[in-house]
Amino acid sequence: MTTTTKPKKPYRRATPTELAERKKRIAALLKKGLTPNKFAPQLGVCRNTVQEMINNDPALKALHNDLRKTPVLLPRAGPLSAAVRKETEEFQEWLRDNAPDGSTLSEFLISMAVDTFLAEQAAPTVSPKK
Structure with a gap:
Protein backbone atom coordinates (compact mmCIF):
# COMPACT_ATOMS: atom_id res chain seq x y z
CA MET A 1 0.00 0.00 0.00
CA THR A 2 1.44 3.34 -1.03
CA THR A 3 0.57 6.69 0.40
CA THR A 4 0.31 9.72 -1.76
CA THR A 5 1.12 13.18 -0.58
CA LYS A 6 -0.17 16.40 -1.95
CA PRO A 7 2.40 18.21 -4.04
CA LYS A 8 3.57 21.37 -2.33
CA LYS A 9 2.82 24.68 -3.95
CA PRO A 10 5.93 26.24 -5.39
CA TYR A 11 7.31 28.97 -3.14
CA ARG A 12 7.11 32.42 -4.65
CA ARG A 13 8.39 35.62 -3.13
CA ALA A 14 5.91 38.47 -3.00
CA THR A 15 6.59 41.32 -5.39
CA PRO A 16 7.31 44.80 -3.98
CA THR A 17 3.79 45.84 -4.97
CA GLU A 18 2.29 42.84 -3.16
CA LEU A 19 4.40 43.57 -0.08
CA ALA A 20 3.28 47.21 -0.05
CA ALA A 59 5.75 52.70 10.73
CA LEU A 60 4.02 49.35 11.34
CA LYS A 61 6.06 48.76 14.49
CA ALA A 62 5.14 52.18 15.89
CA LEU A 63 1.45 51.59 15.08
CA HIS A 64 1.52 48.12 16.65
CA ASN A 65 3.24 49.43 19.79
CA ASP A 66 0.82 52.36 20.13
CA LEU A 67 -2.18 50.06 19.85
CA ARG A 68 -0.75 47.59 22.38
CA LYS A 69 -0.47 50.16 25.17
CA THR A 70 -2.37 49.44 28.34
CA PRO A 71 -6.02 50.37 27.93
CA VAL A 72 -7.53 53.12 30.03
CA LEU A 73 -8.85 51.75 33.29
CA LEU A 74 -12.56 52.41 33.62
CA PRO A 75 -14.42 52.87 36.90
CA ARG A 76 -15.76 49.67 38.42
CA ALA A 77 -19.26 48.96 37.10
CA GLY A 78 -20.71 47.33 40.20
CA PRO A 79 -24.27 46.08 40.53
CA LEU A 80 -26.24 48.57 38.45
CA SER A 81 -29.74 47.32 39.28
CA ALA A 82 -29.11 47.52 43.02
CA ALA A 83 -27.83 51.09 42.68
CA VAL A 84 -30.90 52.15 40.68
CA ARG A 85 -33.26 50.58 43.24
CA LYS A 86 -31.66 52.78 45.92
CA GLU A 87 -32.80 55.88 44.00
CA THR A 88 -36.21 57.52 44.29
CA GLU A 89 -39.30 56.12 42.58
CA GLU A 90 -39.46 59.32 40.55
CA PHE A 91 -35.95 58.74 39.17
CA GLN A 92 -36.67 55.06 38.41
CA GLU A 93 -39.83 56.09 36.55
CA TRP A 94 -37.85 58.67 34.58
CA LEU A 95 -35.37 55.95 33.56
CA ARG A 96 -38.20 53.63 32.45
CA ASP A 97 -39.88 56.41 30.46
CA ASN A 98 -36.71 57.61 28.73
CA ALA A 99 -34.85 54.39 27.96
CA PRO A 100 -35.47 53.34 24.34
CA ASP A 101 -37.61 50.23 23.91
CA GLY A 102 -35.50 47.09 23.72
CA SER A 103 -32.38 48.66 25.23
CA THR A 104 -30.86 47.66 28.52
CA LEU A 105 -30.28 50.09 31.34
CA SER A 106 -26.54 49.79 30.77
CA GLU A 107 -26.89 50.64 27.06
CA PHE A 108 -29.08 53.62 27.89
CA LEU A 109 -26.67 55.00 30.49
CA ILE A 110 -23.67 54.49 28.19
CA SER A 111 -25.47 56.34 25.38
CA MET A 112 -26.17 59.23 27.76
CA ALA A 113 -22.51 59.31 28.81
CA VAL A 114 -21.38 59.31 25.16
CA ASP A 115 -23.79 62.15 24.34
CA THR A 116 -22.44 64.18 27.28
CA PHE A 117 -18.86 63.48 26.26
CA LEU A 118 -19.48 64.54 22.65
CA ALA A 119 -21.27 67.71 23.79
CA GLU A 120 -18.29 68.60 26.00
CA GLN A 121 -15.87 67.97 23.11
CA ALA A 122 -17.89 70.20 20.78
CA ALA A 123 -18.31 73.03 23.30
CA PRO A 124 -15.91 75.92 22.76
CA THR A 125 -13.36 76.28 25.53
CA VAL A 126 -13.55 79.53 27.43
CA SER A 127 -10.38 80.84 29.03
CA PRO A 128 -10.80 82.00 32.61
CA LYS A 129 -10.85 85.76 33.13
CA LYS A 130 -7.90 87.21 34.92
Whole structure:
Protein backbone atom coordinates (compact mmCIF):
# COMPACT_ATOMS: atom_id res chain seq x y z
CA MET A 1 0.00 0.00 0.00
CA THR A 2 1.44 3.34 -1.03
CA THR A 3 0.57 6.69 0.40
CA THR A 4 0.31 9.72 -1.76
CA THR A 5 1.12 13.18 -0.58
CA LYS A 6 -0.17 16.40 -1.95
CA PRO A 7 2.40 18.21 -4.04
CA LYS A 8 3.57 21.37 -2.33
CA LYS A 9 2.82 24.68 -3.95
CA PRO A 10 5.93 26.24 -5.39
CA TYR A 11 7.31 28.97 -3.14
CA ARG A 12 7.11 32.42 -4.65
CA ARG A 13 8.39 35.62 -3.13
CA ALA A 14 5.91 38.47 -3.00
CA THR A 15 6.59 41.32 -5.39
CA PRO A 16 7.31 44.80 -3.98
CA THR A 17 3.79 45.84 -4.97
CA GLU A 18 2.29 42.84 -3.16
CA LEU A 19 4.40 43.57 -0.08
CA ALA A 20 3.28 47.21 -0.05
CA GLU A 21 -0.35 46.11 -0.34
CA ARG A 22 0.13 43.55 2.45
CA LYS A 23 1.62 46.26 4.71
CA LYS A 24 -1.43 48.46 4.07
CA ARG A 25 -3.74 45.57 4.98
CA ILE A 26 -1.72 44.84 8.13
CA ALA A 27 -2.01 48.48 9.20
CA ALA A 28 -5.76 48.49 8.57
CA LEU A 29 -6.28 45.24 10.49
CA LEU A 30 -4.16 46.47 13.41
CA LYS A 31 -6.26 49.65 13.54
CA LYS A 32 -9.38 47.48 13.77
CA GLY A 33 -7.92 45.99 16.94
CA LEU A 34 -7.06 42.57 15.51
CA THR A 35 -3.88 40.77 16.52
CA PRO A 36 -1.45 39.19 14.06
CA ASN A 37 -2.64 35.75 15.27
CA LYS A 38 -6.20 36.62 14.21
CA PHE A 39 -5.54 38.15 10.81
CA ALA A 40 -2.48 36.31 9.46
CA PRO A 41 -4.68 33.56 7.91
CA GLN A 42 -6.71 36.25 6.11
CA LEU A 43 -3.48 37.39 4.46
CA GLY A 44 -2.48 33.85 3.55
CA VAL A 45 0.69 33.93 5.66
CA CYS A 46 1.71 32.67 9.07
CA ARG A 47 1.77 34.80 12.21
CA ASN A 48 5.58 34.85 12.20
CA THR A 49 5.60 36.41 8.73
CA VAL A 50 3.24 39.16 9.88
CA GLN A 51 5.28 39.72 13.05
CA GLU A 52 8.47 39.92 11.00
CA MET A 53 6.90 42.50 8.68
CA ILE A 54 5.77 44.56 11.68
CA ASN A 55 9.20 44.40 13.32
CA ASN A 56 11.05 45.33 10.12
CA ASP A 57 8.84 48.28 9.18
CA PRO A 58 9.22 51.31 11.51
CA ALA A 59 5.75 52.70 10.73
CA LEU A 60 4.02 49.35 11.34
CA LYS A 61 6.06 48.76 14.49
CA ALA A 62 5.14 52.18 15.89
CA LEU A 63 1.45 51.59 15.08
CA HIS A 64 1.52 48.12 16.65
CA ASN A 65 3.24 49.43 19.79
CA ASP A 66 0.82 52.36 20.13
CA LEU A 67 -2.18 50.06 19.85
CA ARG A 68 -0.75 47.59 22.38
CA LYS A 69 -0.47 50.16 25.17
CA THR A 70 -2.37 49.44 28.34
CA PRO A 71 -6.02 50.37 27.93
CA VAL A 72 -7.53 53.12 30.03
CA LEU A 73 -8.85 51.75 33.29
CA LEU A 74 -12.56 52.41 33.62
CA PRO A 75 -14.42 52.87 36.90
CA ARG A 76 -15.76 49.67 38.42
CA ALA A 77 -19.26 48.96 37.10
CA GLY A 78 -20.71 47.33 40.20
CA PRO A 79 -24.27 46.08 40.53
CA LEU A 80 -26.24 48.57 38.45
CA SER A 81 -29.74 47.32 39.28
CA ALA A 82 -29.11 47.52 43.02
CA ALA A 83 -27.83 51.09 42.68
CA VAL A 84 -30.90 52.15 40.68
CA ARG A 85 -33.26 50.58 43.24
CA LYS A 86 -31.66 52.78 45.92
CA GLU A 87 -32.80 55.88 44.00
CA THR A 88 -36.21 57.52 44.29
CA GLU A 89 -39.30 56.12 42.58
CA GLU A 90 -39.46 59.32 40.55
CA PHE A 91 -35.95 58.74 39.17
CA GLN A 92 -36.67 55.06 38.41
CA GLU A 93 -39.83 56.09 36.55
CA TRP A 94 -37.85 58.67 34.58
CA LEU A 95 -35.37 55.95 33.56
CA ARG A 96 -38.20 53.63 32.45
CA ASP A 97 -39.88 56.41 30.46
CA ASN A 98 -36.71 57.61 28.73
CA ALA A 99 -34.85 54.39 27.96
CA PRO A 100 -35.47 53.34 24.34
CA ASP A 101 -37.61 50.23 23.91
CA GLY A 102 -35.50 47.09 23.72
CA SER A 103 -32.38 48.66 25.23
CA THR A 104 -30.86 47.66 28.52
CA LEU A 105 -30.28 50.09 31.34
CA SER A 106 -26.54 49.79 30.77
CA GLU A 107 -26.89 50.64 27.06
CA PHE A 108 -29.08 53.62 27.89
CA LEU A 109 -26.67 55.00 30.49
CA ILE A 110 -23.67 54.49 28.19
CA SER A 111 -25.47 56.34 25.38
CA MET A 112 -26.17 59.23 27.76
CA ALA A 113 -22.51 59.31 28.81
CA VAL A 114 -21.38 59.31 25.16
CA ASP A 115 -23.79 62.15 24.34
CA THR A 116 -22.44 64.18 27.28
CA PHE A 117 -18.86 63.48 26.26
CA LEU A 118 -19.48 64.54 22.65
CA ALA A 119 -21.27 67.71 23.79
CA GLU A 120 -18.29 68.60 26.00
CA GLN A 121 -15.87 67.97 23.11
CA ALA A 122 -17.89 70.20 20.78
CA ALA A 123 -18.31 73.03 23.30
CA PRO A 124 -15.91 75.92 22.76
CA THR A 125 -13.36 76.28 25.53
CA VAL A 126 -13.55 79.53 27.43
CA SER A 127 -10.38 80.84 29.03
CA PRO A 128 -10.80 82.00 32.61
CA LYS A 129 -10.85 85.76 33.13
CA LYS A 130 -7.90 87.21 34.92
